Amino acid sequence: PRLHIGLTGGIASGKSTVAAELSALGAIVVDADALSRAVVEPGSEGLRRVREALGPTAIAADGSMDRAAVGKLVFADAEARALLNGIIHPLVRAEGRRLVTEAGPDAVVVQDVPLLVESGQAGAYDLVLVVEADPEERVVRMVRDRGMTEDDARARMAAQATDEQRRAAADVLIVNDAGLEDLRRTTRRVWEQYVTPRLQGSTSGPH
Numbered sequence: 001p002r003l004h005i006g007l008t009g010g011i012a013s014g015k016s017t018v019a020a021e022l023s024a025l026g027a028i029v030v031d032a033d034a035l036s037r038a039v040v041e042p043g044s045e046g047l048r049r050v051r052e053a054l055g056p057t058a059i060a061a062d063g064s065m066d067r068a069a070v071g072k073l074v075f076a077d078a079e080a081r082a083l084l085n086g087i088i089h090p091l092v093r094a095e096g097r098r099l100v101t102e103a104g105p106d107a108v109v110v111q112d113v114p115l116l117v118e119s120g121q122a123g124a125y126d127l128v129l130v131v132e133a134d135p136e137e138r139v140v141r142m143v144r145d146r147g148m149t150e151d152d153a154r155a156r157m158a159a160q161a162t163d164e165q166r167r168a169a170a171d172v173l174i175v176n177d178a179g180l181e182d183l184r185r186t187t188r189r190v191w192e193q194y195v196t197p198r199l200q201g202s203t204s205g206p207h
């Protein structure tokens, strides 16, 4: 790629919103969450290995991975969690690498990686964008939009890096403290400031 951007932020901070705007501006977005679902889709080698590692309770009646059952299993069992991560993470990384290569030399590629900081990957990108939002707002959104309990929402946040840790890894901090249109506008400004200059002088521009 011409420019390889890592996008991260805490749960419900606004990453998907920023990614969608970057896509509208011409970036190719590689979404780690979507990949982590794709690598265990029904019939996949990934799902076969999950079944082998965790047993038949990992598989729902329709042949897909039973996310609720697997979630419960690995929450209670660190060894099972390590097994699952050992299957899924390498597959996600390999598929991500494949998509980045496929995007080609002129593309602006944005990888949306929720645990970019936690997994120590900041150095792998030309530019790291961090989206930050007020933790209390994020709890409200998780409870309101995703049917999570407040305790679940807080537990999910507590299991991630802190805002300070993400800030330390950021080349650009996007503060999501106003409305969605404001967030999109900020994203366009970041593009103009950090991406457009990198594209000038290229013959074919981004795809």
Ligand code: ATP
Pocket (backbone or CB within 6 Å): 009, 010, 011, 012, 013, 014, 015, 016, 017, 018, 114, 141, 145, 176, 177, 178, 179, 180, 183
């Ligand atoms: P996840 O980590 O769970 O994938 P995310 O970081 O991708 O979440 P989004 O999906 O972009 O976050 O945002 C979470 C929810 O909050 C969405 O429903 C989004 O529309 C809403 N939201 C984000 N920012 C704002 C804002 N500034 N004002 C109002 N709603 C917002």
